[in-house]
Amino acid sequence: MNEIVDRIGLCIESGKINKASPYPQSMKGEDGADEVTKLALEQSTSPDEILKACNAAMQRIGNRFSRNEVFVPELLMAAKAMHAVMAHLKPYFQTGDVKRKGKFIIGTVAGDLHDIGKNLVSMVVEGNGWEVIDLGVDVKSGKFVSAIKENPDSIVGLSALLTTTMANMASTVKAIKTEFPATFVIVGGAPLSQAKADQMGADGYGANPQSAVILLNQRLIVN
16 A cells, blocks of 8 residues: 555544644644545545545554544544545545445434434444445334335444333334345444344344444455
């Protein structure tokens, strides 16, 4: 991987969005993900190589988050830097020059308005090369089912923070599996555990954003 692509990866992992961004202090005044990506494309760097740098950087920061070496603010800054890169790559996705790994539908289940966990998962998953379809919060079962109809072969992620919405999550899993038995469903959130995910009939449990990415990539290999 050439030097400019390595620099993009460093900007993402460090959370350096653009030159004006004061974070991190060690890179203050330097070009960030925005400027470096623009320059890379002007120098005819392959968009695929840039996307690979995004994937690798988000995996590194995700693994560090899983090990409690960095925390939510650092992960958010990395995700914002990644989005600065994606803004430049968007035209290449639209033309088909760069391919996504697949589609990931995500939403916070009915009765729950919390979105921080969902948003973190969305950003890390997108940074790992997936197209994310974010349905928002307080999403009823029917909306998930409709989204799957519109996006066949998608993987679905259900999020919740409230213990009181576990029944809604379970009914959503059931509704999805009734309509689309082959759809792979991942659940996550503070009240969840692997045992509860199994009890609901979900296919996977994401304890954190990186574990969700691992499940998605494993599913890609299986298929």
